[in-house]
Amino acid sequence: MELPVGITTLHLSRKSVYLLVLAVALIGAGGYSHVQQKQAVGDAVAVQATVDNARVERLDAGRDIDYEPEIEYTYEYRGETYTSEQVFPGPTIRTYSDRSNAQSIVRSYEPGTTVRAYVRPSAPGDAFLIRERTPWPARAVATGGVLLCIVVLAGLGSKHPGQYELRPEHEVRSPPSRTWVERNNERIRRLSKRALLVCFVAFWLSMVGLFFGVLSLSNSSARPVEADLLGPVGLPLLAGAAFWVGMILSLCLYGLQSFSRYRRLRRRLSEPKPPSPFRHPSRLVTILGTESDELPEYGRRVRVTGWAFLIATGMTAVLVQILYTAS
Incomplete structure (x- = not known):
């Protein structure tokens, strides 16, 4: 496959096409998540929330086992009552390979206690508890960038x-x-x-x-x-x-x-x-x-x-x- 880019042409094999699609998907998803997290952290206002349930969810993905802190809480914003399970801002879910790391977050949110949550005025139903960004967007963009460099270098190189x-x-x-x-x-x-x-x-x-x-x-x-x-x-x-x-x-x-x-x-x-x-x-x-x-x-x-x-x-x-x- 030949892909014209400016004044040159990339010669892509089938493997290179797959890598190119994966690279673009990672960069796009990571960039979108980064923008969403940045907006959520920058626009959020603090509200009082009541913790309804808090536990560690085990996620089995083949040979890998991850742990997700699940915290359900209720809060009010502008006279309306909402329920959310989102811990970090943005659309991505943060998981941990070590169960103790997930448990350390859950321990801070005992059921029945009042905690601080953060709400975006433009999306009041998507509150979150911890006002910090997850590392996933940067990792996704970095991984996609490396794959994209590999595809470009392979496409510009000699065929044989x-x-x-x-x-x-x-x-x-x-x-x-x-x-x-x-x-x-x-x-x-x-x-x-x-x-x-x-x-x-x-x-x-x-x-x-x-x-x-x-x-x-x-x-x-x-x-x-x-x-x-x-x-x-x-x-x-x-x-x-x-x-x-x-x-x-x-x-x-x-x-x-x-x-x-x-x-x-x-x-x-x-x-x-x-x-x-x-x-x-x-x-x-x-x-x-x-x-x-x-x-x-x-x-x-x-x-x-x-x-x-x-x-x-x-x-x-x-x-x-x-x-x-x-x-």
């Missing part, structure tokens, strides 16, 4: 990047000196793959230990679980974080040795050599989205190297997000 045959190795003059990574390439490859496997298995074992640690504390006490660093919850958490970092470092080490092999293969390309995919994101994105069996040795090496660094970057972003949320 990485499809280059290599000259025989004996026809290529070797550099006068090799780097430490090149001299120990095979050793680094074995070490990084073994370290990645060990850290991967150990990480999930620590998650199993964390599960049983939380379960034992939950059964022995009705109080909220406290993560003591040296307790049955804290130790598996620390171990899991350490092994997660170990996987990131292993991927980076593997990426370095793979990039070294890519440079050796690049010397075997015929002149004039094509642009390096690692300096042209559109070419790299296209190669990353191509099946491995459709690429020759040079393209496969670019693909493996790119995915190693991309996964390491994604895992680092997840770790930073968790640390930021925890702080």
